[in-house]
C-alpha cells in the first residue's frame with residue numbers, strides 16, 4: 665500500500681496510481697466521482713460524473729455546459745469531488761477550480777463516443793424539465809435524421825478540467841486508526857506541501 669508521504673511527490677500521479685489499482689481490481693465505475701458545485705447562494709449540490717482523464721494539470725470530466733452543474737461552475741468555479749473504493753478501503757478528496765477544457769480535447773473525446781451517445785448529447789437539454797420519456801426518444805431520432813452519421817460536437821457540450829489546490833488520501837487502518845494525508849498546492853514555491861492528519 666502506498667500510504668507514505670514523500671516530499672516532492674506529485675499527488676496527481678498518486679491519484680492516477682490509485683485509480684489504476686481500482687481498475688485492475690475490476691471495480692465497476694471505478695472512475696465515478698461525487699462532484700460538488702455550489703450555487704450563487706453558496707448552497708452545495710452533488711452528483712456523480714465520470715472522471716475520464718487525468719493530465720498534468722488536473723482532472724477531466726464531460727457534461728452539458730447548460731446543465732445545473734455547468735451553470736453553477738460558470739458562476740463559481742470552485743468545486744470539490746471525492747472517490748471511494750470500498751474493496752480497496754481507500755478514499756480520495758479533491759478541492760480545486762474548474763476551467764473549460766480546450767475545444768480540441770472535447771472534440772477528440774466527443775468523436776470517440778458511440779454515435780447514439782453523440783445524438784443523445786445533442787438531444788438532452790440536461791437538467792431541464794422533460795414532459796415524457798417518449799419526447800426524448802423522438803428528439804434523439806429527429807437529431808439522427810438531421811445530423812446524419814457524423815454529428816459535430818454541440819457547443820453546449822464538452823469537458824471541464826478541475827485544477828486541484830488540495831488532494832487528500834485516506835487509507836483504512838485496523839481498528840479505525842486510519843491513515844490520512846493531504847497535499848496543498850503552495851503557489852509561492854510552486855510545489856505541493858504535504859501534511860499527515862488525524863483520521
Ligand SMILES: Cc1cc2nc3c(=O)[nH]c(=O)nc-3n(C[C@H](O)[C@H](O)[C@H](O)COP(=O)(O)O)c2cc1C
Pocket residue numbers: 693696709711712713714715725726727728731732733734790791
Ligand atoms: C455513475 C454515474 C456516472 C455519471 N456520469 C456523468 C457524466 O460523466 N457526465 C454527466 O453530465 N452526467 C453524468 N451522470 C449523471 C449525473 O449524475 C447527473 O444526473 C447529471 O449530470 C445532471 O446533473 P446536474 O443537473 O447537477 O447538472 C452520471 C451518473 C452516474 C450515476
